[in-house]
Every structure is written in C-alpha cells, then in structure tokens.
Amino acid sequence: MSAPVLEVRDLRKAYGAIQAVGGVSFQVMPGEIFGVIGPNGSGKTTMFNSVLGQIEPDAGEIRLNGADITGLSPLELNRRGVGRTFQTLQVFGKMSVRDNLIVAAQEHKGSMFSRMFAPGDSGLGPKADELIDLFRIRHVADKPAGSLSYGQQKLVDIAMAFMSEPALVLLDEPCAGVNPSLVGGISTLLKELNARRGGSFVVIEHNMDFVMDLCHRIMVMVEGTVMAIGTPAEIRANKAVLDAYLGN
Amino acid sequence: MTDFLQLFFSGMATGSIYALAALGFTLLWQASGTINFAQGEFVMLPAFAMVGLIAAGAPLPLAFVLTVVLAIGVLGWAFKRGVVDPLFRHGMMPIVVATIGLSIALSNGVRAGYSAEAHPFAGMFPDRIFNIAGVTITLADCGTLAFALLLVLATQSFLARTVTGRAMQAVAQNTESATVLGINVPRMIFYTFAINAALACAAALLVTPVYLAKFDMGVSLGTKAFFAAVIGGFNNSRGALLGGVIVGVGENLAAAYVSPQYKDAVALALFMVVILFKPQGLLGRKEERKV
Numbered sequence: 001m002s003a004p005v006l007e008v009r010d011l012r013k014a015y016g017a018i019q020a021v022g023g024v025s026f027q028v029m030p031g032e033i034f035g036v037i038g039p040n041g042s043g044k045t046t047m048f049n050s051v052l053g054q055i056e057p058d059a060g061e062i063r064l065n066g067a068d069i070t071g072l073s074p075l076e077l078n079r080r081g082v083g084r085t086f087q088t089l090q091v092f093g094k095m096s097v098r099d100n101l102i103v104a105a106q107e108h109k110g111s112m113f114s115r116m117f118a119p120g121d122s123g124l125g126p127k128a129d130e131l132i133d134l135f136r137i138r139h140v141a142d143k144p145a146g147s148l149s150y151g152q153q154k155l156v157d158i159a160m161a162f163m164s165e166p167a168l169v170l171l172d173e174p175c176a177g178v179n180p181s182l183v184g185g186i187s188t189l190l191k192e193l194n195a196r197r198g199g200s201f202v203v204i205e206h207n208m209d210f211v212m213d214l215c216h217r218i219m220v221m222v223e224g225t226v227m228a229i230g231t232p233a234e235i236r237a238n239k240a241v242l243d244a245y246l247g248n
Numbered sequence: 249m250t251d252f253l254q255l256f257f258s259g260m261a262t263g264s265i266y267a268l269a270a271l272g273f274t275l276l277w278q279a280s281g282t283i284n285f286a287q288g289e290f291v292m293l294p295a296f297a298m299v300g301l302i303a304a305g306a307p308l309p310l311a312f313v314l315t316v317v318l319a320i321g322v323l324g325w326a327f328k329r330g331v332v333d334p335l336f337r338h339g340m341m342p343i344v345v346a347t348i349g350l351s352i353a354l355s356n357g358v359r360a361g362y363s364a365e366a367h368p369f370a371g372m373f374p375d376r377i378f379n380i381a382g383v384t385i386t387l388a389d390c391g392t393l394a395f396a397l398l399l400v401l402a403t404q405s406f407l408a409r410t411v412t413g414r415a416m417q418a419v420a421q422n423t424e425s426a427t428v429l430g431i432n433v434p435r436m437i438f439y440t441f442a443i444n445a446a447l448a449c450a451a452a453l454l455v456t457p458v459y460l461a462k463f464d465m466g467v468s469l470g471t472k473a474f475f476a477a478v479i480g481g482f483n484n485s486r487g488a489l490l491g492g493v494i495v496g497v498g499e500n501l502a503a504a505y506v507s508p509q510y511k512d513a514v515a516l517a518l519f520m521v522v523i524l525f526k527p528q529g530l531l532g533r534k535e536e537r538k539v
Contacts, residue, residue: 052428078430090425092418103418106411107430115411122411164430 003066005030005168005200006051011060013046020046021057022224028168033194033201035215037208039245043224044204045087048172051202052084053077064168079108083166087173089153090160093146097137097156100145101128105163124163131159135189151182158186162193170202175210183207187214212236220245253383255500261389262458263496264396268451269473270480270488271400272444277482278420279440282332282343286351288470290323290445294452295461296358299367308372316449323445328438351470359463371457392454399450400489403443407485416440468512472499475519481532490531494518 004027013021021043028034038044049055051062053074062070064080072080092100102124106115109122121128132141135155140148145156154174161169174190175183187210194201205211211218212232220227220241227245228238235241269287276282284290294315301311331350335342373391377384407413418426419436427433451469459465472495480491495515503511528534 074428075430075432078428084428086425086428090422090428092421092425094421095414095417099414103414103431104429107415107432110411115415117410160429 002030004028004063005032005065006202007061007063007066008047008051009061009063011047011050011062012058013043013050013055014058019224021050024060024221024224024226026219026226026229028200028202030200031194031198032217033190033203033215035211035218036202036204036221037206037211037218037245038221038227041223042221044221045172046224047221048170048202048204052082052170078164078166081164081167083161083164083169085157085161085169085171085174087176089150089157091145091153091156094144096142097145097148098125098128098132098141100156100160101131101163104160105165108164127163131162134192135159150177151179154178154182155186155189158189162197162199165197166199168200168202170204172204173206174203175205175207183210186210190214250382251504252501254385255504256497257383257385257393258389259497259500260493261392261396261496262500263476263493264393264400264489265451265455265492266469266473266476266495267400267489267492268396268447268454269469270476270492271403271485272447273474273477274480274482274485274488275403275440276444277477278485279416280332280336280437281340282336283340283347284327284444285344285347285470285474286354286466287448287473288466288468289351289354290319290448290466291451291455291469292358292461292463292466293323293354294319294449295369295456295465296362296367298452298456299369299461302370308370312449312453315452316446319445319449320442323448324442325438327445328441332441351466355463355466362463364463366460366462369456369461372453388457395450396454397489399447400485403447404485406443412436412439472515475515478529479518479522481529483533484529484531487529487531491529494530 006028009025011021011024012019024043024047036044036047046055050057053072053076056071060070061068064082069077069080092103095103102121105124105127106122109124132138137152137155140152145153148156158171158174161171174186178186190201191214203211203215215232217229217231218235219229220235222244228235228241230238269291272287272290273284276284297315297318298311301314302308306314331346332343335346371388373388376387378387407417415426415431416436416439418429418431419433423433455469459469473492476491476495477488478491479494480487480489495518498518499511499514502514522529
C-alpha cells in the first residue's frame, strides 16, 4: 500500500472557548479525490486553512509526503507542491486569462535573475494553452480575467491552481456561486485532470450531488470532529450522517 | 503660435519629471497601498547625494549610479522596513502621517545638518538651442523629455513583460492569491520601493539643474507629482505620465498667458476639477472598497 500524500493527525484549533477543530485525523492517498462535507460551522474551513498554513493550529501534525509541514507558510507550501483555490474568486482581474495562468506557475521556473530580466512566458505558454483548451476558455484567453462572467472566472481560478502541477490541490467550494449548468462541467474537468495528471485533491463543497459524483472518499465533519470517513456509498448509507447532516 | 509651441514643449519636459515622481506614487499605491508624502524629499536627498559625490570628485554618471545604489538601500529598503512595515497593519492613515513627518524631518534635517543654501548642479545635457520652424527648443528640454519618457516606458515594459514585473502586478492586484501561488510578496513589494527610489534619483538628476539642490526643493515637486498622479489616475502608471505632462504644460501656459503668480495654482485647480468630476483620475479605474 502506498504512503499517503497528506496525513493530518489529531489537528486541533480553538478560538477562545470555541473548539473549531477538535482532534481531526485523516489521510489522502496518491491520486485520490477526497471530499470534506459538513454543516456550516463544522470546522471545515478552519481545518482547510490550518493545512494551508493560513492558520496556526493549536496542536496536531500535518504531513505532506511524509514531511512535517505543520505551520509552514502558504508560500512555502506552494513551493512544496500544494495548490489551492478559494471560495471567492481570486483571479488577477486586469491580466489576461493566459497571463493569469502563466503567473500562477512562473515562480517555479528559473532563477531570481532570469525572472527579473527574461521576457516572455517563462516557457509556460504550452502548459497554459493546454489548460485553456481543457477548460474550454480559448475564446476568452486574451481577455482581461476581470471582464469574464463569474462562471468563466471560476474556471480560470481552478485552472490556475493546476498550472504548477501540484501534488496536492485543495479546492474550497469550487461550485460556490456557479450556475448549476456549469457544476457538472467542473466535476468532469476535475475528473479529467485527476486522470490525466494524477495528483490528489481535497474538495470542500456543499453541493452533495457534486461531491458524491466526484470524490473517491468523503469525510463528514460535525462540530469540529470527524463523524465518518468512507466512500460515497458508505456515507450515503451511514445512519449517523443521515441523521446529523444529510437528512432523508 | 510659436510661443505656445515653445511653452508647450518645455512644459512637457517639466511635466515628464513630475511624471517620474508621480509614477513612484502610483507604483507604491498599487503594490503596497502606501501613499508616500515624502516623495518630494525622496528627490531632494539624491540631489544632495549627487552634489556631495560630485564635490568629492566623482564624475556625474558615477555619482548617479552610486546615488541610485544608496537610494535603493535608504529610500527603498530602510524606508520600507523602518516606516511602512511597522505601520502597515494599522492602516493607511498612520503611514500618511508618518511620511508627512518624514518629509518635514528630511528637509529640515538637510537644512540644519548640511546647508540651507541652494547648490548649483550641472545638468547632463549641454546648453544648446535648436530652432525648428521658428520654435526655439533647448537640448536640455529635449533630453529631459526623452530620458524621462524612456524611464517611464522602461518601467512599464519591465512590469508588463518580465516574470518579476508580472509577479509585482499580481501582488498589486491580489496579495492573498499571489502568496498562495508562490510569489514572494515581501520581495515584490521591496522591488516596488526600490524602483521608486531609482525613479526619484532620475527625477533628481533631471530637475536639480533647474531647481538647484535646496532643502525645500521637494515640497513643490512632491505636491505637483501627487496632483499629477491623482489627475492621471492613482491606480494607473500610464496615468502618472499623462498627469505629469498635463500639470507641466498647464502651469507653463498659465504662467505665460495668465500670470506667473498663478503658475503653482494650476496643478491644484486641475486636481480639484478631476477630483470633482472624475475622482478615479483620467485613466484610472474605479476600485471597489472592501469593508
């Protein structure tokens, strides 16, 4: 059995008397799409931000490919191959779609000197074009990202996270605010990326159909703790999860 | 008509110097949300540094290069670490107040510690006059305009075409996203401060032969550069160029056709008109405010 890409052990984070995350442990395996669901206030985002170095956890350990990454900055995590998307749009609105993709990976190329003086696309043009085609945004590739529709910007946002070919991508509500007709398309794209490039994804999402369709395993969080981890079928059949979260 | 063209051209040359200082305002604002009201003094200090180095025997090009290196350290790195970084988390207003204080401290520090006199400064262009179709143009005006435009275009080209320039733009547009994408945000912000310091040195090189090196030379220059940045659009570096040229030409024409006494009021009047009718500036974009 292969070693996990991401391993979270007994992660804890409290805000005053409120225990936002109380001893969460899970593993994400190579090539796995791992979903995280739970009601609002269940600690998903706090857990997510702790893994991504945006919040310092009170206790616990986070390991990436066996190496301890607890408390590392987002910058350092990016260099170690962790990508992310945000719940809200984070594209660079004044740059073209193509430049958005190039800037998303350029820090992984060349020396400080070459980055300062070398013009061009840092050799990232072909990779950007590949993602532009995969995400079907060729017709807007030269437009400023800020001028696109919300759904198109969301696609750019997701594509940017994959430009540096990270080993692990954390997607925070990729369907938030997206037209329902586009949700299926995002799921198909993520599956295609997973099949083509490998890599592991952790997805927080409220859209149950999306999560059940996309993820290999799902973790259910309630009140800062893990209620269940299992395949979509196991989660659907879990009585405690049904009672606490999914309902009938 | 000949007089008008002459005034227009020399106004463009003066305006291009304002544009250099204004470009510093826009760069700092876009990259770090900082308004530096000591920008005029950031031009005055390099002027005195060059005066000192030339007095010590350094030729002008060497004096300029050494001054740029010194300015990047003092007006770039030390200013960022000593003034902006500690105050940044408290919002923009403490930085504004601190830079106003810094401006007063620097000008009075030079007056008290070095000299209250105006020091002549040899220009980089020889005294030569051209006559084109009856319009008299000095080589200094031509050279100043060309050099300043070259620097503005080079800065824009650096920001638009190089990997680091794009990273600096990314930081200016969305710091959080830039961090997550692996861009070293503090380093990019430092580069902005360093470019601002270098542009201030270039402005000093061009303006000091006209204004002379004096402790209070930065007051008027800094104010006009600020007005120019607002007129052109504080969030658009091309706007700094446009604003600088408008202020330079406007004050030259006003001095000739209205009264020299109103020369300095032109920038203020233009600033007020723009603030009233197009507050984002002529080339600026409206920005959403995060609450």
